[in-house]
Amino acid sequence: MHEMALMGGVFDIIKQYTADLPDKKVTRVTLVVGEMTNAVPEALEAAFEVYAKGTAVEGAELVIRRIPLTACCTACGWQGKVEEHMFICPRCSGLGLEIRSGRELYVESLEVD
């Protein structure tokens, strides 16, 4: 359950970005969470509720945008989705797959009203 710690980071960022908007309410928070992170969306949602309570974020919608795990092959240039965490190139069987997406864990945007 490190999602509580992650959500602490989210709220630090929210605080920083809304510091000069004291009268505004945050109505939506959009997070981007890659497939190959250990952050579970349901646990993030539960942590979000806990942190939001009694703040300008209470009642806001949490949007979690999931990003698939993709890689490219350093040997043959293949690019595509990594299935079942198999880091072996489906075209040339090369072992040098580099992750292109799927490790994201960031706050994309806030909607304030």
Place this chain on the structure above:
Amino acid sequence: MEIQVNEGILNLNERVALENKRLFGENGLFVINIMGSPGAGKTTVLEKTIDILVNSVRLAVIEGDIYTSKDARRIEKHGVPVKQINTGGACHLDAKMVSGALGEIDLRHVDLLIIENVGNLVCPVEFNLGEDIKIAVLSITEGDDKPLKYPLLFRESAAVILNKMDLIDFTDIDMDSLRSDIKKINPGVEIFEVSARTGKGLDEWARWLIKKVREKNG
């Protein structure tokens, strides 16, 4: 009104981790972050590894634990400096906790700093501490399905120590499938089959580790 943010949730941890890494570099320290389930045998592997390395490498240990200092007391008996971090409920160490512990270790006189993380296959992996490499300890009694169930740890680790090999006859584990799953997730990973209880296989792991330390320290 929409505010574009695009800021990493772990940025603060990453900044402190980079600061730790700089400090490690300045002091010529090689740092490993050991992770694995509760009961995988991380501390026992560590105790035996210390006994092998203690005469050739200057060691220090940081022990991560939620509440107790049981592991730190075990390590102390092996004659190396050890600092306990209690996370007070948190399921992982973060870079700031490690940074706080570094003040109490004389980094100038250490070649290898070993950080034993909180027992957990999931959470610690996301939090860089500034280490050079991550090491996964998996005991074969946990089952051969674990790498595919917890791929991030195995993807991020430079080596996987498969512990409790002395118990293999009491399990139904498929070692070929276990090894092949680990290699699929991380083709470049080193795999060591050991028994921390009997000591078998630990020499090879210790030799590999010394080589890594020397590579960094020159």
